[in-house]
Amino acid sequence: MRHLLSTGDLTRDEAVLILDTAAELAQVGDRSVKKLPTLRGRTVVNLFYEDSTRTRTSFEIAAKRLSADVVNFSAKGSSVSKGESLKDTALTLQAMGADGVVIRHSASGAAHRLANWVDGSVLNAGDGTHEHPTQALLDAYTVRARLGRLEGLRVAIVGDILHSRVARSNVLLLTTLGAHVTLVAPPTLLPVSVHTWPCEVSYDLDDVLPKSDVVMMLRVQAERMHASFFPSVREYSRGYGIDGARLARMPEDAIVMHPGPMVRGMEISAEVADSPRCTVVEQVANGVSLRMAVLYLLLGGS
Ligand code: CP
Numbered sequence: 001m002r003h004l005l006s007t008g009d010l011t012r013d014e015a016v017l018i019l020d021t022a023a024e025l026a027q028v029g030d031r032s033v034k035k036l037p038t039l040r041g042r043t044v045v046n047l048f049y050e051d052s053t054r055t056r057t058s059f060e061i062a063a064k065r066l067s068a069d070v071v072n073f074s075a076k077g078s079s080v081s082k083g084e085s086l087k088d089t090a091l092t093l094q095a096m097g098a099d100g101v102v103i104r105h106s107a108s109g110a111a112h113r114l115a116n117w118v119d120g121s122v123l124n125a126g127d128g129t130h131e132h133p134t135q136a137l138l139d140a141y142t143v144r145a146r147l148g149r150l151e152g153l154r155v156a157i158v159g160d161i162l163h164s165r166v167a168r169s170n171v172l173l174l175t176t177l178g179a180h181v182t183l184v185a186p187p188t189l190l191p192v193s194v195h196t197w198p199c200e201v202s203y204d205l206d207d208v209l210p211k212s213d214v215v216m217m218l219r220v221q222a223e224r225m226h227a228s229f230f231p232s233v234r235e236y237s238r239g240y241g242i243d244g245a246r247l248a249r250m251p252e253d254a255i256v257m258h259p260g261p262m263v264r265g266m267e268i269s270a271e272v273a274d275s276p277r278c279t280v281v282e283q284v285a286n287g288v289s290l291r292m293a294v295l296y297l298l299l300g301g302s
Contacts, residue, residue: 003115003122004294007133007173015176019141022286022293028065029289039068039300045098047089048125049075049105054260054284055125055134059102062291066300071098086110087117094118100299103127108165121298129163129224135259136169138290140177142283143214146255151178156208158184159218159240159267162191163225166259167218171199184208186239188229189220205240209249216257217242217267233266243269247277255279 001014010018028034044063048056056072063070073093075081080089086105093101100121103111108128115122126132144150155174161167161183171181181199183190194201202208209215220229220236230236237243242256250256256268256278264270272278 001298003111003124004133004298005111005115005122005124006131007136007169007176008131010133010173010176012176012178015137015140015173018137018290018293018297019144021297022137022141022289023145025065025292025296026286026289028292029285034065035067036065037067038296039063039066042068042099042299043071043097044068044100044102044295044299045071045073045093046125047073047093047101047103049080049086049103049110050126052104052125054287055104055132058284058287059123059125059134059291059295061288063100063295065288065292066295068100068295068299071096086114090114090117094120100295123294123298126165128165129168129221130165131169132165132259133169133173134287134291134294135166136173137294138283138287139166139170139216139257139259140173141286141290142257142279143179143255145282145286146279147213147253150174153179153213154211155179155181155214155216156184156205156212157181157216157218158205158208158242160189160220160229161185161194161218162189162229163221164218166216168197170216171197175199179214182208182212184240186230186236205242205246206249209246210251212250213254214257215242215250215254216259217262218259219261219263219267237266241267241269242272244271247272247275257283260284 108130111124
């Protein structure tokens with residue numbers, strides 16, 4: 001494995017190796033000195049053309065915990081504003097000795113393009129509406145840590161599937177790992193090709209909730225919408241938001257997940273977001289260990 005572009009590229013064994021490696025590296029976070037020398041002398045560039053809180057900071061912390069040198073590049077304030085292309089930006093960073101490039105871009109396929117231009121490893125940190133592989137991996141890690149397994153679990157992914165890179169990466173990874181996935185959304189927020197995805201589809205959240213071990217709520221991606229996809233926020237929440245009453249209809253051990261950022265009061269109520277059954281903060285913590293694992297396996301592992 002040279003790049004991490006799509007969870008669809010991972011075999012079951014490769015995905016399990018990443019999760020197991022993350023579990024071992026998580027112990028570094030419990031030490032007083034949270035550092036390993038593994039990637040000393042390696043340079044990781046965080047190349048972010050879109051905003052990020054969780055992904056960028058956790059990739060930076062992960063690389064630093066492995067002793068890599070980290071360069072944070074954001075399109076705002078760079079020569080991108082003068083018209084420099086992604087290719088020329090990438091070649092410039094490569095000329096400075098980047099061993100790994102973590103890229104987030106608004107264009108679907110940007111990470112794949114980059115992988116053709118640079119010699120180092122490319123890690124897709126979210127490309128348009130296409131994929132967000134490390135998010136799916138940290139989600140799978142969190143489910144396994146909470147529920148002890150992935151095989152046979154019933155996972156509902158709820159909300160704006162159409163504009164979500166998290167949904168596609170999760171469907172591909174979770175089915176590889178033996179889970180059964182149901183997408184739940186209004187018809188307007190499902191891709192036309194959804195029948196080709198390896199999962200079921202429902203329009204009825206209340207029907208799916210009692211049969212789910214894991215419910216992943218997705219944010220409505222208003223920044224990617226160029227039309228009206230539902231009548232009002234209130235109507236969306238009534239059909240596809242989770243609140244205390246809906247949480248009570250889920251099996252006792254079932255968990256609620258959210259990749260963040262959450263919009264409280266829309267897809268998730270404050271009561272559910274702050275509930276011990278919601279894993280949103282654990283997901284962020286697990287994201288550091290998971291990103292350490294992929295950096296280690298791509299840049300320094302054997
Ligand atoms: N989940 C996620 O990708 O969050 P950020 O946009 O803050 O990185």
